Amino acid sequence: MKKEFWDRAIVFSSKDDYLTKTQIQYLEAKLVKEIRKIQSTITENIQITKEPILSEVDRAEMEEFYQALSLLLKTFGYDFLEEKSVNLDNTSDKETEKSEEGFMEGVVFKFEIKDAVSYMKIIDNDYVVLEGSTIVKEGRQNIPPGVLEARQTLINKGYLVKDQNNKLYKLTENYAFQSPSYASGFVAGGNDNGWTSWKYNGKTMSELEDNNNL
Template sequence: MAEITTRIVRVFEVPRRLLDDFLAMPEASQVGVYSLVGDGDDADMPSLYIGQTGNVGKRLAEHNEKKDFWSRALVIVSLTNSLTQTHVTFLEWQCIKEAKQVGRYQLENGNGGSKPHTPAPLEADCLEIYDTMRVLVATLGHPIFEAVAKPVGETNAKELFFCTAGGANARGEYTAEGFVVLKGSTGRLENVPSIAGKSDERFRQKLLDVGVMAAEGDKVVFTKDHLFRSPSMAAVALLGRTANGWETWKASDGRTLHQVMRQPAS
C-alpha cells in the first residue's frame, strides 16, 4: 500500500494469489481506478489493462475469472471514499492516453476510454489525483506512465552511448532500469550462423514480431525507445550475434560503457 500523507489517494498493489485478502478489505467496495499488469521480458512489453468501476473488488473478481494475462493489480481509491463516477471515468481516459503515449506496456484495452464532460474545477482535481497516482505506482515498481528514456532535448550528449560495430548505427542510454535503445537506431538484419536456432535468434525474431524493430532492406530499425535489462541484450538485438554490451556501447569520447560506469574516475 502506498500513499502521500498530504494527499487523498491510496494505491494498493495486489498480487493475484492474494486477491482474496484484498477483497476482504473495506476499500474493495469503493469506487476506483485499477490496472491489471502482466509480466514481460527484454523482447516483449509487459501487458496492461486499465479500468474503472463503482466497486473495485467486484470488478477484480470478474477479471480473475475471465482474464488470464495478469499477475497483479494496482488499485487506486480515495482515503476519504470521495471519488465519483466522473472522477474515475476521467482518470481511466487519462491513464490510457498517457500509457499509450509512453509505450512501456502492451495495452489490452479494446478502446481508449471516453473523456466525460468535466467542469474545469473537477478536471483540475482529477489531474492532481492522476499526478499522485503516477508517482505512487512508479514507487511500487510499476512505471506505467514514465518514459523509458528522457524526452528529446533533455538528454545530455555525455549521457548517450553509441554502437557502430557490424554496420550498426545506434544510440542508447544507460538508466537505473537497464539500457534503452533509442528510436531510429539501426542494426544488421541477418543473424550470424552461430546463433541460428538458438535463444538469441528467437529473441531478435520476437522483437521483429512485436514491432519493436522493423526490417528495412538489410537493416533493422527501432520503431520506438525500448528498454532492455542489460546492455548486452541491447547489443545482441542490433548486431545479430552474441555481444558484450559493456564493451560494444561507447561514449562519444570512445570510452566503453564499462570504462564510464564501472571504473572509478582517476
C-alpha cells in the first residue's frame, strides 16, 4: 500500500536480533498510544494497537527501551513523545535565583521579529515560550523538523491559533523547548540563534551568560 501521507520516516533497530516479535508489538502499541495521548495527532495504523502480555521483566526492559528511544528522538529534534505544555503555577518561583549555574532561571526574556512579540522563561532547563506570545505564521524554507512538528502539534491541539494580525499566530499555552534556538526558531518560523535573539533589559542571553550578570 502506498503511504501517501508520509513525508519522513524514523527507523530504530536492535543489535543481534535482541527484540522479540512480542516485544516489538508492545513498543508499537506503546508508541501509538503515547502519540495519540500527548499530541492529539491523527495516526494511520492498520493494526489494532493492543499491548501484548509480557512478563514483568520483559515489560520493565521494554519501558527502558522506550525511554531510550524517546531520549534519542529528542536529541535529534523530535520531541513528540513528550508533553511540552507547562503550567507555571506548578513551578517554583525562581525569579531571585542567581547562582553561577542557573542565574537566568525564571527571568522573562523577550524576542521581537517582524510583527511578532514573544516571551520566554527558563524553567528546569527547558526554554518555555509563554502563553500570549505571538508567532510568525509563515515558515521559512529552512524550518527545522522539530519546530515544524511543534507548530503542527499545537495547531492540532488548539494551542496555536490565529491572531488579529493575519500574519501571526497566538500561543494559548506555555510550551517548552530543549534549547533557546528551538524556542526562537518556533517563533520566527525557521533556524534562529536564540542566544542572540532572546533579550532581557536590552542584553542578549549570550551577553548575560558571558558577564554572569543580569
